[in-house]
Amino acid sequence: MINALFAALPERWTQYEKTLNDAFLEAGLQVDLRTSFAPEVVDYIIYAPNSPVQDFRPYTRCKAVLNLWAGVENVVGNVTLTQPLARMVDPGMTQGMVEFVIGHVMRHHLGMDLHINGQDGQWRDHVPPLAQDRRVTVLGLGELGLACARALSELGFPVTGWSRREKFVNGIACLNGEHGLQTALENADILVLLLPMTPATENLLNTDRLAWLPKDSVIINPGRGQLIDDGALLESLDAEHIGHATLDVFRVEPLPTNHRFWSHPRVTVTPHIASETRAKTASQVIAENIRRGEAELPFLHLVDRAAGY
Structure with a gap:
């Protein structure tokens, strides 16, 4: 026994x-x-x-x-x-994460918030680009990140993946190292964070690195709250450099009711539901x-x- x-x-x-x-x-x-x-x-x-x-x-x-x-x-x-x-x-967690990431990437890619929140009688003729013209970067090519990167690539998005260690994946432009990180961020119209939390990844997205992202880019973080410097992100959102941040994980959970993320017009808070x-x-x-x-x-x-x- x-x-x-x-x-x-x-x-x-x-x-x-x-x-x-x-x-x-x-x-x-x-x-x-x-x-x-x-x-x-x-x-x-x-x-x-x-x-x-x-x-x-x-x-x-x-x-x-x-x-x-x-x-x-x-x-x-x-x-x-x-x-x-x-x-x-x-496998269940992986599938759940793929569904969450695909859902929110498509939400931002298609500009769905504009129509969901804009039911005010105005005819908005916004037409999104095709997936092939929207660049997506996935930071972290472990089990979850790799599954999401492959699913996004299959939908037609040009996908760049970044990891701390060198990797080679068919259909994904794989980068590593500090120079690779800058290139990965510079090519991210939509950025997905799926890195583990380690001393080397804490505050990975700081003021300098947020500035590498294209103007109006979108951040989706279902990885770890500590990957992002909260203050730097809020400053970038306030300056209208980052277009939107969809955040599922936070340094303190549940997210305190007085945190600015709740009220910021360019932030969507989800309560750590990306996958379990x-x-x-x-x-x-x-x-x-x-x-x-x-x-x-x-x-x-x-x-x-x-x-x-």
């Missing part, structure tokens, strides 16, 4: 108990899944970083910590965590990693501790 500790908030247990047990059965695994064990008998920890479990030293038998979140910035620096750490790469881990598909990912661990195969989606993701 494999002992798996579910270390997350109680509402997650309600959401995941059945789907995890179903996934274990489907994978042919005999797993005793509980929210409490003596630490020394735990084989795997199914983990959310806001769990009460913050000291991993008592879990001497634990073979891996399997994160339920895509982001690991709140756990990767934990010095007590010496076990392998796997991040969540969930889906219990059914995430449970299948967890089950596969436990199956691999028991078969002494390499775990999937291991975190690079040095890179932070």
Whole structure:
């Protein structure tokens, strides 16, 4: 019997108990899944970083910590965590993110706000360009960014992708490094942020880099709130350099009611709904990693501790 500790908030247990047990059965695994064990008998920890479990030293038998979140910035620096750490790469989350990004890119590309908000009797004959004439840049070519970049490219948008490490993807102009970042931003009529949060990416969009974007460009951020310097963004919006910002993630969540983003006419706030881990598909990912661990195969989606993701 494999002992798996579910270390997350109680509402997650309600959401995941059945789907995890179903996934274990489907994978042919005999797993005793509980929210409490003596630490020394735990084989795997199914983990959310806001769990009460913050000291991993008592879990001497634990073979891996399997994160339920895509982001690991709140756990990767934990010095007590010496076990392998796997991040969540969930097909359901990926599909949800693609749908969110495509929806908002198309919203801005087609100028839909003009007609949705402009029901005032004026006949506005705005005709958008074709996708082939609207340049889109995706910052971050991990699992989520790459899926979004490919979907946008298939719709006919010229897509530039930027990542910290060099990548080659058919149909995507891939750039990296500081010079590549400037080129990527200069070619972004619509910019999508899907980078992880690391010390190297915090405030990536600052005053100088926002100035590299074309006038009236649009920013869509479903990645991490810390990727953007809020003050610099507000200044650029006030100066009418940035045309609009659709923001789904923030430094403080829920976003405080007195934050200027709520009232700014060039900002759309969505409440961190771009995508979320889906219990059914995430449970299948967890089950596969436990199956691999028991078969002494390499775990999937291991975190690079040095890179932070």
